[in-house]
Amino acid sequence: MPDQLLFGMEVALNGLMAGVMYALVALGFVLIFKASGIFNYAQGVMALFAAMTLVGIQNGQVPFSYLINAIFGTDIQYFGWQAPALLAILLTVVVMAGFAWLVNRYIFSHLVNQEPIILFMATIGLAYFLEGVADLMWGSEIKKLDVGLPQGINDWIDQTTFEAFGYGFFIDNLDIVATIIAALLVAGLVLFSQYTKQGRALRAVADDHQAALSVGISLNFIWVLVWSIAGFVALVAGIMWGAKSGVQFSLSLIALKALPVLMLGGFTSIPGAIVGGLIIGVGEKLFEFLIGAPFLGGATENWFAYVLALVFLVFRPQGLFGEKIIERV
Amino acid sequence: MPDTQLDAKPDPATEPATEDALLEVNNIEVIYNHVILVLKGVSLSVPKGGITALLGGNGAGKTTTLKAISNLLRSERGDVTKGSILYKGDRIQGLSPADLVERGVIQVMEGRHCFEHLTIEENLLTGAYTRRDGGKATADDLEMVYDYFPRLRERRKSQAGYTSGGEQQMCAIGRAMMARPEMILLDEPSMGLAPQLVEQIFGIVKRLNEEQGVTFLLAEQNTNVALRFAHYGYILESGRIVMDGPAADLRENPDVKEFYLGMSDEGRKSFRDVRSYRRRKRWLS
Amino acid sequence: QLVFPSLSYRTGPYAAGGIPFADGYADYFTLLNERDGGIGGVPTRVIECETGYNTEKGVECYESTKGEGALVYQPLSTGITYQLIPKTAADGIPMHTMGYGRTSAANGEVFNNIFNYPANYWDGASIAINYLLSENDGSLEGKKIALLYHNSAYGKEPIRTLQELSVKHGFELTELPVDHPGQEQKSQWLQIRREQPDYVIMWGWGVMNQVAIQEAANIRYPMDQFIGNWWAGSENDVLPVGDAADGYKALAMHNVGTDFPIFADLEQYVTGAGKAAGNGDQVGTVLYNRGFYAAMLAAEAVKKAQEIHGEPNITPAMMRDGMEALVIDEALMESLGMPNFGPAFTVSCQDHGGSGQGKVQQWDASAKEWKIITDWIESDASVIDPLIAEDSAAYAAENNVDLACQ
Amino acid sequence: MLDTDTITTPDGRTIGGTVMDLRNITLRFGGVEAIKDISFDIREGEIRAIIGPNGAGKSSMLNVISGFYVPQEGEVWYRGKLRPKMKPYEVAQQGIARTFQNIALFEGMSVLDNVMTGRLGHMKTNMLSQAIWWGRAAKEETENRAAVERVIDFLEIQAIRKTPVGRLPYGLKKRVELARALAAEPSLLLLDEPMAGMNVEEKEDMSRFILDVNDEFGTTIALIEHDMGVVMDLSDRVVVMDYGRKIGDGTPDEVRNNQAVIDAYLGVAHD
Amino acid sequence: MLYREAGDFKTSYPADNQTFPIKFDRWGYWVILAFAIFVVPFLVNDYWASSLLVPFLIYAIAALGLNILVGYCGQVSLGTGGFMAVGAYSSYKFMTAFPWMDMFTVTLLSGLVTAAVGALFGLPSLRIKGFYLAVATLAAQFFLVWLFNKVPWFYNYSASGQISAPERSVFGITVTGPNTEAWAQYAFSLVFVIVLAWVARNLTRGTMGRKWMAIRDMDIAAEIIGVNPLRAKLSAFAVSSFFIGVSGALFFTIYLGAVEVGEAFGIQKSFLVLFMVIIGGLGSIFGSFAGAAFLVLLPVVLKLVGVDLLGWPTDIVAHLNLVIVGALIVFFLIVEPHGLAQIWRVTKEKLRLWPFPH
Ligand SMILES: Nc1ncnc2c1ncn2[C@@H]1O[C@H](COP(=O)(O)OP(=O)(O)OP(=O)(O)O)[C@@H](O)[C@H]1O
């Protein structure tokens, strides 16, 4: 049935777009993993925190106002100004860099040379902490995020495909924007990590903290740098997802959508995050379209993404583009 | 006793800095994990432009001493609890290893520690991380390292994790050379190297020392070679310095001869003929 | 003191819904204390306990508050409700699950101390269909209706009812589950776009709602053919979507806005006096009013209990009797300063489900407010009652429940 | 055909027939040919040294013997039988134990536990019995503990029995590794640079242990070592490798005077 | 001077091998055990049982199980929630299909079913390692939850997909259902905890445990010295899942009495148990208990202090709770990366040396 084919194409295209959205989150994980071997559980919460901060700054919200009011019996909530989107984004980037500095100073500089699982644990602690702070700082109600990104069906594609196939494809404008931004981010990050001295240092650190120290690489510098970049990536992801669903707690759960992407693409590969995202996006959407919804009662995407990644891993245990796991004695 | 607090200008009255001592370790104590006392008051001084050897059996504390100097100890949950370490008269205990490299002190760690996932060449290039003298100089030095270790040139595109033990050792030493340091702390450079290469490496050490004035502090089990190339030696046992002296003197010391050089009065014994396991060292009695 | 535990959630994934409800619930009792000195002269006390919508914390909250003389529980979570049904039965404390929880608890013979008046999920499903029937001149024959639901116990509740109704009215039902939390609904909405159902009914909660409304706007699905249940019809769900949400409809089990005399009192005694719960900025929102309404029903039940037992300091058991004898009519609501706030209904030993009526509200994006667009709509008892009987009988059999009301 | 005759070494020791025969082994990693068509054998009860410059393929050879690398070409004959494709643990169960060049101890466990892992092949109680720690399991544990204690005594590491191996200095780790291999009571013991990082005194001790194992239990030993003194003194026969090729094979004296070996490896003739 | 091994000589290998080599510890252990068995049941009320003790005990079992897998065998798993669900749903099916079956049997059978499922999902561990494996186990987590949500047979076709535990008893004492006495709930869980902790201890100190630890510390070396990695890993998955299955069953039958799979056994549960294991200490039985206690009790204590004592608004307390728990996790890690168990060990080591510092 040609209709079915067209629908399938539309689903696949949207899958690609969804994949890009997942990849945006996965990128943050990759960066930090690449630079320190830390599996950063807090990445999702960082996205939430960044988005909340952005909205808070835009709306001129007083940080910790609720706490302050509860303690001092005051009634303050807003500064009374509205910051333009771009300025707010810049300020948020600064906040995220500050956050990176704090994280390094108070957590990871004390945990040099520890096993990966312990570093992972520390990020869990960080996630708890940040989640609490984010809520205390900006409140846990839903916030609308508006930085002027277009949303909704892209008419041009709808028209063109309608004329060509007799069925107009749906592509969300927001997804198109996300794709462009993701492409830029990935290109930049790839250049950075492959062709700069810092990029090489980053990979060295991930391999062996102590040896990196011994050749004079400053872990503090590398980590602050990388966490800042990861914070920036988190902000981008937060903006994209926040525009879709408003800014609230669940934003932190997008991390779960990024994990299969991460594992498929390889924990250490920036292009892997994109390719993995695309494969996962298309895979899960097509599966839902062809098998999930008609035969299994739907809502299969969550587990299917993981199963798909698992299947890939059985053949390539380091993911598609991950660094080969060195097995030697 | 002075504490570990960082203060740049030591009190000259209590800590006399020898004119030509590049590095001075004064009576340090090291504790791991807050409980395990490993170094019990180690003092040594490394003259500028010299090769100083640190000798001693397994677990004597050689590695620990070197790590205390290069400040890598912190990342092993070890602490210098007493004493001071001076480099060019400055206290360096509070500095990060990276700062030290910038100041010209670099350590080649025991057990190679190459970056597994990086290629040999990338490994060498990370050695030049702190350098600011441009790509040309780095490229030249890379060539120099390859000239010293032709084997590395052959394997330059291989991931370090997949090279043989000896190749990794060369890589680690080459990497440190890339930093153009003033002082290299070498931890067991000969370990796992073929005899020819051991000679070569010490030859390189000597050349670097003579031609470029690099100062060396090397911890070494291969006493024979070490004492041949070093100017001065310290012998460390269970966290204490038990003997020190110019290398030539140490070579003649009967104990050193027996325990470290494997010579008895009749010349070298065969490993087959060693019969008793436990002998007493005179300095312990 | 009359103790009313409030198992609230001001944190976690559903905080946005939990906050206004908890505020409204607390503010009503504060109002009673401030204005009337309590109920029947006995001051009230609300013990708030944070559950984060998490069943384990729910249990902890229940256990830690039940000893304080708790009169009635209002857990605001279907999961916690299921948890507490056997526990409250054993402890003899009534529970009020207003428009959520276990639907068959409407059968008071089996669920003797669980109350879910004024309406339950199955009523909701039926109300939605009845509304659509009225829109389509009484016939849905051949129409396509999609149900977009939260893939959990809560979201699955209306399925049986809608299936029965689809047989009865001849419409075609498509079920579209959305997994928690529901931030990614591309597949579902592409399917809606392909199949172009005439109506989409949504059983959502939390972030799922605004994502769905956003996606509906993205594919230009006509908003007035998109109807949420009463947990998918608050300001939280539509505000983030902005103007595109204009025209979205939702069920309502009570009235919206602050246009009632009682809100003047509230301003005077509570919010104005700085005694409001939370930030105090939720007054008049849909979920605030729901919490407020729930508190009002609880307070009226207390009055009833005091009246029946002639004892101002009532026990949970008396509270249960009060709830079972509750009569809410227009005159009463009028006297409370809440005219036409909710439906009129009476509770009996057999029937804990209330009138089963609801309204339909519609979002006006330019005014940023919900507008009620219908009068009270009845649910289809002929379909629902047998379902309730069946489900409660199964529960009774499984748990050896002795029927009450004999 | 396997050689079952015994031969006598120049210093008067008798060694038995062939235990392991490696025939035309070639091992490649992508483009790198680590071992090129090498054949040699190991005889019952001998100490067989493998020497060669760094990267010659010595460790790879050991890995082939212990089944960790599967050569692309060539055959491994063990005790008269062509060895089929085997997993490393199956090879270990045939009585081949080894130590590693880069110490491969179980860092999270105590010395005692590490050495006990050497006995895994000797411990057979099922999981249920272990779970209730009654009868068989407890008894077996005690018996094997006794065997392990003998090895510990033998290697003089009693004092560090309960220390986590992560904390040990390099040389002691090597010794613990040897203990683990010995605990398995292997018939063929493979040692990869057992004396790297030791001073002469410790090398003497280590030599003593190796000779005693060889003498007392008749264990066949294949050993890689860079210290020519040790190799020449201990071994009965020596294989020399360079760039994956075999460039010499014979008694220490033969090898020492082989010009190819001198050029490729020794540099100067060792006396 | 109390805390010494001096004078406490071991004359046989079994004696040297015992769990608590130091007399003082041994005594402490027996006292605590006696207190838990003979005193606590007479003191507990509903609140203590359902809010603190029972969840603590049940999570301790799950943590023990996961610790076997992660701490001893080194296979990081995030499928715990899913496996607990298997335990819970099997116990539900056993209870409803065979109403005569006693609860001990039901719980053990549920554990066995989970063990089988766990071993099945453990298969990829042969190829996949480290964090890749951790993420891969999420496939099990999501798939199992989806399955129990989707297939009505598992929840006996009830309208909403919730399952509720009917009343069952052991030796005439009701242990499930609303009419259970607090002490019965507690005692029933305690029996499992004691037995399983003992089993875990036995397994980890013997051959099995050494195989697991060898795989954990260096799987290649382990294989070369003769450990069959397939059997070691799968046995770890099976044993671990058995524990987790038992805890899942108890979680449903004894503790909550009614569960909905997505809510009770979602991904959060997987993380929670993993946190317990890591905070408590990987590869430590004591650590499993310490971790479970930390994450079950601390939030309650903080809540009590914040809300009941200080009278702060519940939401601020809830947020602060997150902040404090997070900060404490980080703090402990910095003080001692190997968990509460290690802090405890080091303290003891210091105590042994006391009053001489080194
Ligand atoms: N991270 C650590 N934690 C605890 N103890 C340690 C640690 N590192 C080393 N030690 C202990 O410190 C002592 C000295 O070790 P060190 O590595 O300095 O010896 P070494 O002289 O370098 O020996 P080798 O020649 O074997 O390398 C040893 O007894 C060792 O057990």
Ligand SMILES: Nc1ncnc2c1ncn2[C@@H]1O[C@H](COP(=O)(O)OP(=O)(O)OP(=O)(O)O)[C@@H](O)[C@H]1O
């Ligand atoms: N798994 C592998 N993948 C790729 N190359 C490998 C691998 N293992 C070994 N090699 C290469 O094969 C060659 C031989 O290595 P091997 O480790 O056997 O050397 P070796 O003789 O033991 O040297 P050394 O004395 O330095 O330990 C080296 O060049 C090494 O880089």
Ligand SMILES: [Mg+2]
């Ligand atoms: Mg050392």
Ligand SMILES: [Mg+2]
């Ligand atoms: Mg080698």
